[in-house]
Amino acid sequence: MKKRVRLLLPVVLAIVLLLSACSGGEGGNSGSKASNDGGNKQESASPQETDKGKDPVKIRVAYYADETARETFNKIIENFMKEYDYIEVEDTGTDWTSHYTNLKVDLAAGQGPTVFLLDGPYIPQYASENAIVDLTDYLKEISMNDYYGFEEIRNPQGQYFAVPQGIQVNALYYNKDMFDAAQVEYPTSDWTTEDVYQAAQKLTNKEKKQYGIGLGNHFRYGWYTMIRQFGGDLLDKGRKISTFASDPKVKEAVEYMKKFWDEGLTPSFIEMEGELTLDPGSWFPRGYAAMFYDNFSRRLANDKEGINYDVALMPKGHNGGVNYSAFVANSWVLNDKASDKEKEAGWLFMKYFLGEEPQRLNGSLGEALTANKAIAKEILSGHTGNPEHVLAFLDNLEHAGDVGDSPVWEEWLGAVSTVFDEYFAGTITIDELLTKGDKAAQAVLDKQ
Structure with a gap:
C-alpha cells in the first residue's frame, strides 16, 4: 500500500503543477484593424466615432491572477471602458483554483462570464462541450502573423477558439x-x-x-x-x-x-x-x-x-x-451562451487586449511573454540582470509545440x-x- x-x-x-506557473497576461489594441488578406493593415474609425448611439451592454470578464497582476488587469479594463463607454465590464479576478471552481459552477448554471481565461490545454475540452465560441471568422479582423501563439492553439481542424493572453515556453x-x-x-x-x-x-x-x-x-x-x-x-x-x-x-x-x-x-x-x-x-x-x-x-x-x-x-x-x-498559452475565450450583444462586446475586449498599450502594461509584470511580437521583443530587449540571454525564450518559440x-x-x-x-x-x-x-x-x- x-x-x-x-x-x-x-x-x-x-x-x-502543470499550470501553476502558467499565469500572467498581455494587452490589447483598438485603434486599427488588420486583414488576414496579405496582412495589410487598414485604419478604422475611432470607437468614439463608430459607437455613438450604441445601446449600453454589460459583460463579465473572469481571470486568475495574483494581487499585483489584478491591479494591472483592472487598469486595462478601466482603459477599455473609457474607449468603449457604452460597455460596462464586471471585473472578476481570483486565484487559479477559485477561477476554475467558479467557472464550472457558473457555466453549468448558464450564468458564466462573457469572456474568461483558460489554460491552453483546456481549450479543446471547452470547445468540444460547445461552451466557447469558434473565433476563426472573428480573427479575420486582425493580422495573426503579428502575434505569438495563434498557430500553437489552432486545433487539428484549423479552427481557433481562443486569443493568447500570456505565453509560457x-x-x-x-x-x-x-x-x-x-x-x-x-x-x-x-x-x-x-x-x-x-x-x-x-x-x-x-x-x-x-x-x-x-x-x-x-x-x-x-x-x-x-x-x-x-x-x-x-x-x-x-x-x-x-x-x-x-x-x-x-x-x-x-x-x-x-x-x-x-x-x-x-x-x-x-x-x-x-x-x-x-x-x-x-x-x-x-x-x-x-x-x-x-x-x-x-x-x-x-x-x-x-x-x-x-x-x-x-x-x-x-x-x-x-x-x-x-508551449502553454493562457488564453481568452468567449462564452457561447452569451447574447449576441455580449459576444460583440466581449470580442471587442479580446481584440483590445492584443494592442500595444495593454500588452505593454501586462508585459511589465514579467509573468509571461506577450502575444504581441513587437512588444515582446521591446520588453525583453530592455531586460537587465539574469538571465543574460533572456531573448532565448523568443528563439524557443520557433520550436514550440503543445503538450x-x-x-x-x-x-x-x-x-x-x-x-x-x-x-x-x-x-x-x-x-x-x-x-x-x-x-x-x-x-x-x-x-x-
Whole structure:
C-alpha cells in the first residue's frame, strides 16, 4: 500500500503543477484593424466615432491572477471602458483554483462570464462541450502573423477558439555557479540531448546534494518534453490515436531518460519524499539541480532565491530530433451562451487586449511573454540582470509545440503519468511501459 501511495503522489502533483506557473497576461489594441488578406493593415474609425448611439451592454470578464497582476488587469479594463463607454465590464479576478471552481459552477448554471481565461490545454475540452465560441471568422479582423501563439492553439481542424493572453515556453535553465565549479562549458544553441547527459554526469555531486538535471516524472519538465525532443509523440496529429507503442522514438526517448534515474543524475522518488519534496519545479531555484527545462515564469522564483543562472535554446534530440519547446498559452475565450450583444462586446475586449498599450502594461509584470511580437521583443530587449540571454525564450518559440492538448487532456495526462511512475520506480520494464501506456492512453482518447 505504501508503494502505491508513493507512485501516485507525483501524478497528482504533475497535474496541479502543470499550470501553476502558467499565469500572467498581455494587452490589447483598438485603434486599427488588420486583414488576414496579405496582412495589410487598414485604419478604422475611432470607437468614439463608430459607437455613438450604441445601446449600453454589460459583460463579465473572469481571470486568475495574483494581487499585483489584478491591479494591472483592472487598469486595462478601466482603459477599455473609457474607449468603449457604452460597455460596462464586471471585473472578476481570483486565484487559479477559485477561477476554475467558479467557472464550472457558473457555466453549468448558464450564468458564466462573457469572456474568461483558460489554460491552453483546456481549450479543446471547452470547445468540444460547445461552451466557447469558434473565433476563426472573428480573427479575420486582425493580422495573426503579428502575434505569438495563434498557430500553437489552432486545433487539428484549423479552427481557433481562443486569443493568447500570456505565453509560457520552455528553455534550458542552467546554474552558472555550478557549471563554473565543475568546469563545464555553458550550453550553446548546438547542444543535443547527449550533451545534456554528458554535462549532467560531470555536474552531479551527491556530497553537495547536487543533481545534474531535474527531470522528474512530469510532462513538461520530463517525459513529454523528452519524447518530443527525440522527434516522437504519444498522440497522432489528430489527437485521437495513441502512438505510445507504435512510435519508435517514444521508446528511444524514455530509455534515454531512464539513464538519468538509474545513474542518480536526477532525483529518485525516494529522494523526492525527503528534503527535495515532490515539486520538481522547486529543485532548480533551491540549488539542487544544475539544469532544468522550464518556462518563462520560472525566472521569478530563481530571482527570489538569488540563483546565478542563465537560459539557452532547448537541446535537440541527439538522434535526429528537434529543439522542441513545451508551449502553454493562457488564453481568452468567449462564452457561447452569451447574447449576441455580449459576444460583440466581449470580442471587442479580446481584440483590445492584443494592442500595444495593454500588452505593454501586462508585459511589465514579467509573468509571461506577450502575444504581441513587437512588444515582446521591446520588453525583453530592455531586460537587465539574469538571465543574460533572456531573448532565448523568443528563439524557443520557433520550436514550440503543445503538450498533448486534447478534449480529454487532463484525464489522459493522469492515466499516462501513472504508468511512467511505475517505469521510473523500476517496477515495470520498458516493453511493459509501452504496452500499458498505449492501452491507458487509448482508453481515455476513445472517450472523445
